[in-house]
Amino acid sequence: MPKHIYVTIVSLFIGLALSLTLATILGENPGHVFLVLVRGAFGSATDVGYSLFYATPLLLSGLSVAWALQAGLFNIGADGQMTLGGVALAAIGILAHDLPMLVALPLALTLAFLVGGGWGALAGWMKARRGCHEVLTTILLNFIAYGLASFFILRVFKNPESQGPETAVVGGGFQIGALPQWIGGTSPANWTLALALCLIVIYGFIMGRTSLGYFQRLAGEAPQVAARAGVNIGRQTILAMFISGGLAGLAAASPVLGFAFKAREGFTSGVGFIGIAVALLGRKSPLGIVFAALLFGALTKGALELDMDTRFVSRDLATVIQALIVLAVASQVGLHNLWRKVTS
């Protein structure tokens, strides 16, 4: 196993140990907290299902951020791209209400990819043609995306039967079915999970085996070399942001078509941002992303139980754990050196 995997695993333990120490200081028994987390995430088929349900959009948003990272771009806009992708899913599901599933789902998913991708490509275009840094533009485009989403959800596709800020329900052909009971129990875990896993395999293949992946990585890792070799860096940038945004758009499939069957305001629950942590923790590798997304999904589910079964800590502890893990990973260089000293 390459060394960085050890470093990642050690970061995990450091993050977990620090958080549990914090819980101890607050008056909890760390073993109990840990058990509550594990039992909450994996205690029953339904618990596992919920963990998978929370992991599903993270797989795709993590993948989205990872793709951009391969091309040397930092996509902070996955949340906005996902939001618009979700609005597109709901919109087509309402407008083309009666389509049969075989037509409906491919149509809807393609549309979400194009809408999310278009939003990402906008930032890519600004970078390629105008030199605007993508971190800035993607963050700012998020706010515009939220505003647009509000407009479409509340003014155009508003659910007339509910007081909540949500669209009407999509047609039956657009509703993605739940996973079988033996995997997901009675949880809302749905077949978007399979789609996400397929896309991750395709991602690994493209990055490792195709010229598309090669040029994307070349543009990211050695832009000057790429430019000398005749690669159009601007085009690679726009393409990378388009695909990254498209994947983020697809991340909306599980919450919108697999769970609520409508787009609610704020349905992303920050998944686009947690995707950044997933991509970093998973080090852009397909297996790493799967591992990180499953870990964060399980933490999210496990944390819900903290509210019920502990006295002094709440679900926010999971956010602390996530933050500490990311921090530990981010300080990997120092850890790596430390590791070398320990092992030598």
Next chain:
Amino acid sequence: MNKLSKIVILTLLWSTACTKSAPQAQESHKLKVGLVLDKGGKDDKSFNSGAFRGATKAADELGIELKMVESPDDAAFEPALRSFAERGYPLVLAIGFAQVDAVKKVAPQFPATHFAIVDGVVESPNVSTLMFAEHEGSYLVGYLAGLMSKSAKVGFIGGMDIALIRRFEMGFGAGVKAANPKAEVDVNYVGVNSTAWVNPGRGKELALSQYSRGVDIIFHAAGASGLGVFDAAAERQAYAIGVDSNQNGLKPGRVATSMLKRVDIAVYDVIKEQAAGKFTPGTRSFGLKDNGIDYAVDENNEKLIAPYKVKLDEIRKKIIAGEIKVPDFYTLKKMN
């Protein structure tokens, strides 16, 4: 690899060691009640605070075991309700219309568990729906505002622009006009999405601008955003009217009264019925007649509203008797 496995083993040992020293959880035979609050949280000093207060009162007086969960977003309602049901809580309370979908989904899966939801209708044999006649109370405080306003301009600040809050607005406006037909009502909403409940900064901004336009008393129905309205009232030495919980004490002397939506009474009653084995499913409406809707009088506003009290109580009686018909947004607009 050796070092790594050592670290892993040590961590595991440490956590198991800690587990063994853990005190055994005490099994109690008290009635367990699960409470799932809406996004404002138990400290919104308004709607959720009311529910929390009622449940705490039940915990103190009836000796029940209360467990409370605040929900950060809409996706967390369902697992929270389900977790309570799975843990064998006989009664689970869902506060706020945002939980309607979650209750509709979870309640049929746990037929032996009783659920109660405030502000949203769910029809299921194990669900009790608690509704309030907000328009009646709004009419009453609107009448007070109409009497009190010297500039004949009163304000209304709503949280999220939804039917429920339009119901407050409509009742309030009718009350104002009844007291002073010449009075104008200035209406603003904090926003169109759920962050509108938790934005005191914007609440204050809207209130200041209404006061600048000559409004001298504002009624808010904006959850935690309403806290900004009180700040503005104190700053401009004008008046505000609170909502849901008794907010008279937030800025003593500047809060004319609070329209009480006694979520605490409703919640307390449901818990009490469950404790007595008399849980009843179906829709129940609380209004002026049973003090489920009321207006607050305490040491902070006693003197201020003393001149109007007799008139207000007369209006209250008339509403209860049906002599005054308060317009209801729900029935007029066929919503909800």
